[in-house]
Amino acid sequence: xxxxxxxxxxxxxxxxxxxxxxxxxxxxxxxxxxxxxxxxxxxxxxxxxxxxxxxxxxxxxxxxxxxxxxxxxxxxxxxxxxxxxxxxxxxxxxxxxxxxxxxxxxxxxxxxxxxxxxxxxxxxxxxxxxxxxxxxxxxxxxxxxxxxxxxxxxxxxxxxxxxxxxxxxxxxxxxxxxxxxxxxxxxxxxxxxxxxxxxxxxxxxxxxxxxxxxxxxxxxxxxxxxxxxxxxxxxxxxxxxxxxxxxxxxxxxxxxxxxxxxxxxxxxxxxxxxxxxxxxxxxxxxxxxxxxxxxxxxxxxxxxxxxxxxxxxxxxxxxxxxxxxxxxxxxxxxxxxxxxxxxxxxxxxxxxxxxxxxxxxxxxxxxxxxxxxxxxxxxxxxxxxxxxxxxxxxxxxxxxxxxxxxxxxxxxxxxxxxxxxxxxxxxxxxxxxxxxxxxxxxxxxxxxxxxxxxxxxxxxxxxxxxxxxxxxxxxxxxxxxxxxxxxxxxxxxxxxxxxxxxxxxxxxxxxxxxxxxxxxxxxxxxxxxxxxxxxxxxxxxxxxxxxxxxxxxxxxxxxxxxxxxxxxxxx
Amino acid sequence: xxxxxxxxxxxxxxxxxxxxxxxxxxxxxxxxxxxxxxxxxxxxxxxxxxxxxxxxxxxxxxxxxxxxxxxxxxxxxxxxxxxxxxxxxxxxxxxxxxxxxxxxxxxxxxxxxxxxxxxxxxxxxxxxxxxxxxxxxxxxxxxxxxxxxxxxxxxxxxxxxxxxxxxxxxxxxxxxxxxxxxxxxxxxxxxxxxxxxxxxxxxxxxxxxxxxxxxxxxxxxxxxxxxxxxxxxxxxxxxxxxxxxxxxxxxxxxxxxxxxxxxxxxxxxxxxxxxxxxxxxxxxxxxxxxxxxxxxxx
Ligand SMILES: Cc1cc2nc3c(=O)[nH]c(=O)nc-3n(C[C@H](O)[C@H](O)[C@H](O)COP(=O)(O)O)c2cc1C
Ligand code: SF4
Ligand code: SF4
Ligand code: FES
Ligand code: FES
Numbered sequence: 122x123x124x125x126x127x128x129x130x131x132x133x134x135x136x137x138x139x140x141x142x143x144x145x146x147x148x149x150x151x152x153x154x155x156x157x158x159x160x161x162x163x164x165x166x167x168x169x170x171x172x173x174x175x176x177x178x179x180x181x182x183x184x185x186x187x188x189x190x191x192x193x194x195x196x197x198x199x200x201x202x203x204x205x206x207x208x209x210x211x212x213x214x215x216x217x218x219x220x221x222x223x224x225x226x227x228x229x230x231x232x233x234x235x236x237x238x239x240x241x242x243x244x245x246x247x248x249x250x251x252x253x254x255x256x257x258x259x260x261x262x263x264x265x266x267x268x269x270x271x272x273x274x275x276x277x278x279x280x281x282x283x284x285x286x287x288x289x290x291x292x293x294x295x296x297x298x299x300x301x302x303x304x305x306x307x308x309x310x311x312x313x314x315x316x317x318x319x320x321x322x323x324x325x326x327x328x329x330x331x332x333x334x335x336x337x338x339x340x341x342x343x344x345x346x347x348x349x350x351x352x353x354x355x356x357x358x359x360x361x362x363x364x365x366x367x368x369x370x371x372x373x374x375x376x377x378x379x380x381x382x383x384x385x386x387x388x389x390x391x392x393x394x395x396x397x398x399x400x401x402x403x404x405x406x407x408x409x410x411x412x413x414x415x416x417x418x419x420x421x422x423x424x425x426x427x428x429x430x431x432x433x434x435x436x437x438x439x440x441x442x443x444x445x446x447x448x449x450x451x452x453x454x455x456x457x458x459x460x461x462x463x464x465x466x467x468x469x470x471x472x473x474x475x476x477x478x479x480x481x482x483x484x485x486x487x488x489x490x491x492x493x494x495x496x497x498x499x500x501x502x503x504x505x506x507x508x509x510x511x512x513x514x515x516x517x518x519x520x521x522x523x524x525x526x527x528x529x530x531x532x533x534x535x536x537x538x539x540x541x542x543x544x545x546x547x548x549x550x551x552x553x554x555x556x557x558x559x560x561x562x563x564x565x566x567x568x569x570x571x572x573x574x575x576x577x578x579x580x581x582x583x584x585x586x587x588x589x590x591x592x593x594x595x596x597x598x599x600x601x602x603x604x605x606x607x608x609x610x611x612x613x614x615x616x617x618x619x620x621x622x623x624x625x626x627x628x629x630x631x632x633x634x635x636x637x638x639x640x641x642x643x644x645x646x647x648x649x650x651x652x653x654x655x656x657x658x659x660x661x662x663x664x665x666x667x668x669x670x671x672x673x674x675x676x677x678x679x680x681x682x683x684x685x686x687x688x689x690x691x692x
Numbered sequence: 693x694x695x696x697x698x699x700x701x702x703x704x705x706x707x708x709x710x711x712x713x714x715x716x717x718x719x720x721x722x723x724x725x726x727x728x729x730x731x732x733x734x735x736x737x738x739x740x741x742x743x744x745x746x747x748x749x750x751x752x753x754x755x756x757x758x759x760x761x762x763x764x765x766x767x768x769x770x771x772x773x774x775x776x777x778x779x780x781x782x783x784x785x786x787x788x789x790x791x792x793x794x795x796x797x798x799x800x801x802x803x804x805x806x807x808x809x810x811x812x813x814x815x816x817x818x819x820x821x822x823x824x825x826x827x828x829x830x831x832x833x834x835x836x837x838x839x840x841x842x843x844x845x846x847x848x849x850x851x852x853x854x855x856x857x858x859x860x861x862x863x864x865x866x867x868x869x870x871x872x873x874x875x876x877x878x879x880x881x882x883x884x885x886x887x888x889x890x891x892x893x894x895x896x897x898x899x900x901x902x903x904x905x906x907x908x909x910x911x912x913x914x915x916x917x918x919x920x921x922x923x924x925x926x927x928x929x930x931x932x933x934x935x936x937x938x939x940x941x942x943x944x945x946x947x948x949x950x951x952x953x954x955x956x957x958x959x960x961x962x963x964x965x966x967x968x969x970x971x972x973x974x975x976x977x978x979x980x981x982x983x984x985x986x987x988x989x990x
Contacts, residue, residue, distance in 0.1 A: 124874075125899035127890065191891060204867075204874030204899065205890035213879040216825025220891070255826065448825055449881070466878060471737040471756045617825050621858070621878075621885030623738045625775070628782035631836050631883045632810050639811075646811055655809060662778035665751045665771055666740040673750060 127195030127205050135193040138185035142178045143200050171201050175464030179212050187274035188219045214466045216448035217414055229257040229270040234376045235525050237610045240267035259376035260415050264531035270415055278417050284386040285379045286532035295499050295519050297535045300387040305422050308429040311390040319498040323398045331402045337505035339517045344490030345591045347580050356477030357403040360485035365405040368488040369396050371412040372453035375563035377594030380521035381491035383533045385419035389426040395494030400439050403487045408439055411458050413446040450618040454669050455488045468622045469669035492521055512538030516579035526597035527553040538579045554599035562591025564611045565674035568681040605689025608682045609637050615675040626672030629663040640691045698763035713754035722767055725799040728859040729755040732972040733869050736860040741779045745769045780805035786837045788855045791913030813837035824881035845894040848902055848981050850921040855914040862906035870974050875900040904980040908973050943978040959983050
């Protein structure tokens with residue numbers, strides 16, 4: 122590749138920041154720098170193979186100066202042989218990276234579904250104190266709005282909220298049984314609480330038997346798509362390729378969802394144990410954990426846990442790497458997540474080919490949600506029969522729910538699949554006031570009216586009321602809610618978080634928000650009916666023709682709110 | 693090679709294994725709109741103009757999916773037509789399609805796309821990156837557009853991104869798939885995603901080598917030669933008075949085929965045939981723009 126470098130030079134701080142990620146520069150054979158034209162031709166393959174260090178290097182620059190300068194970006198490009206236009210394209214994709222000088226301290230304040238309205242007082246106070254504020258989509262702190270994220274030069278991000286509450290008694294819980302009980306920084310404590318017994322059992326059983334157990338358990342993914350895990354893992358095991366990957370998807374950015382955060386922060390060893398089992402069952406040679414930057418405690422504890430597991434030699438030489446997102450909901454979509462790790466823009470890819478044969482670096486990849494990997498421990502430890510005895514026929518095992526909004530005890534709850542929604546709300550202390558609607562599944566989810574609240578929380582049960590369980594977010598709104606404001610915030614979320622690759626979602630999300638604003642303002646183009654036809658057309662093209670799940674669900678909440686005639690949507 | 697048999701709109705057809713649904717549609721001469729697809733590049737599968745219906749579930753882009761034995765494809769169902777029409781309506785509501793290729797204008801009309809249903813497009817403004825993820829509120833009553841000032845930074849190119857549909861063909865032609873120069877890439881996110889050099893530098897300050905291969909693949913006139921742009925401004929650009937002849941480039945020994953277009957006996961554009969197996973439609977600065985020196989002292 123013939124690379125034209127940037128003219129600006131990096132500061133020492135920037136150079137150190139980049140070198141700390143990539144290593145010190147050394148003379149590589151085959152490097153030729155022609156100073157006169159500033160083009161460098163590198164020995165191709167080897168350096169291009171390091172492109173996946175781009176996002177970590179950009180994080181390091183942000184950390185050092187708070188923003189990314191021309192000199193800083195240019196130095197990364199030189200070190201990794203990345204064309205500056207491409208690196209700029211990657212860096213401008215993420216909301217937590219910036220190219221403008223900024224104050225040393227900033228605070229990101231969530232004004233998403235649960236925090237909208239409640240964030241204004243916080244924003245006013247911070248601004249009065251002279252603190253620079255950025256409004257943010259859901260920060261995974263929905264149980265105590267508004268959530269905040271500290272962003273200071275010279276350090277990583279710091280969350281304004283603690284680990285989400287788990288109000289249930291640990292007795293009888295499976296997925297959450299160690300949360301709040303075990304010391305999340307101690308491998309010894311983890312072992313004393315039953316840690317690694319699933320890994321030992323999996324090693325006794327061997328990969329084939331592990332896959333058989335998973336198949337018998339009928340465990341399905343907890344990240345939203347509910348795909349059977351045994352089918353996915355078998356696919357990867359059977360796929361051809363010397364290098365295969367397993368990935369734990371800890372991007373958790375669906376508004377209203379914070380259950381993976383609890384697992385990563387309070388029981389990090391369990392997730393890694395699940396990942397080790399995944400690697401052995403799929404014959405993967407490399408493991409990754411992708412965590413959103415907004416979860417700094419999770420990142421830190423997972424790092425500590427990996428080090429302890431490696432020191433104890435339990436990882437069987439598997440290389441486990443943590444990758445940190447940089448503010449992009451779309452990067453939780455599996456193919457975007459691959460692109461993000463690869464140092465590309467976090468844009469989804471057309472499927473097929475599927476990740477099982479062509480995933481990260483186009484190599485066979487098993488990617489799973491955090492909760493799914495922790496549920497694997499239950500299958501292996503208790504056996505498939507006991508696991509499948511809990512829940513319903515099609516939705517087996519226990520399930521986590523993130524409950525927020527107008528309930529007395531918001532937090533993360535574990536219940537067998539099939540429990541009626543009303544029971545979950547009662548467990549969460551009951552509703553504050555009369556329920557106006559429940560939003561199931563987050564921004565990508567569906568509003569359910571007060572008449573339908575007693576359906577069973579299972580994949581089939583949700584389908585029965587025209588909804589999807591999704592990530593298991595349960596957002597409760599009482600009947601004094603301005604649903605119009607909530608629906609417009611959801612529309613704004615999709616507009617802001619669309620990656621921009623495909624036409625239906627890139628432009629459709631904008632037109633959807635505009636139409637909702639016109640309806641709220643009573644400023645319709647033609648008539649209310651014509652605006653509703655417009656929304657239905659936008660819904661059709663986004664749902665039917667978008668590349669990925671973001672566009673395909675961007676109209677779901679709006680559609681259900683209109684069908685339920687929720688207050689404040691149309692005035 | 694074995695053939696695959698499938699049915700499209702009730703017609704049975706056999707096509708070679710590995711062919712796409714689009715290939716099969718075109719073999720049957722079913723007029724299928726495509727925007728990001730072009731013969732010489734691997735498409736981004738991003739425009740979704742070519743979607744077809746194959747069973748329940750979401751529609752699928754015909755250019756992306758390989759044919760399968762027994763597949764039943766519908767290209768004219770209500771769902772297909774609705775989504776295709778909406779793709780053109782959404783693009784038209786945000787983008788200036790007036791100078792787009794004839795095919796695009798024809799598809800737009802035959803689908804009955806009416807771009808003004810969404811309100812009047814917002815006026816041109818600088819589109820330097822708003823921070824990704826930060827909300828830019830809708831402007832009352834207007835349909836947010838991508839109109840922005842035209843970029844004229846040298847004597848060879850004009851970049852009028854108000855006409856850009858983000859088909860990504862130019863990025864692929866500049867980068868990995870053809871030219872290996874990587875002067876342009878997608879920057880920003882969502883509605884603010886756009887084609888850009890690093891830090892939005894002017895083209896002469898970027899890695900651009902002026903091969904013009906981006907111009908050759910741009911379907912909307914967002915990237916256009918300066919000569920054509922100027923003639924259009926003067927109201928003199930007139931394809932009906934133009935003639936295109938093949939020739940071979942004499943600048944070096946490669947022997948690239950040229951397509952020289954003249955209007956009233958005067959050269960107005962030089963390209964290369966997309967079906968030429970050496971160039972695939974690509975040229976270098978000398979082949980594509982060298983002729984301008986012929987007229988330079990006039
Ligand atoms: C826009 C979007 C965002 C997503 N975000 C997440 C996420 O944060 N975590 C997650 O596990 N899955 C997320 N998914 C689903 C993943 O693509 C994928 O299905 C999942 O990680 C597979 O794991 P599972 O089979 O264990 O559920 C998202 C999907 C879409 C379309
Ligand atoms: S649906 Fe939206 S997020 Fe997904 S690829 Fe298309 S533009 Fe990107
Ligand atoms: S400038 Fe032209 S070729 Fe490039 S993305 Fe836009 S429309 Fe496509
Ligand atoms: S933290 Fe504000 S909505 Fe989730
Ligand atoms: S032509 Fe098929 S997606 Fe663009």
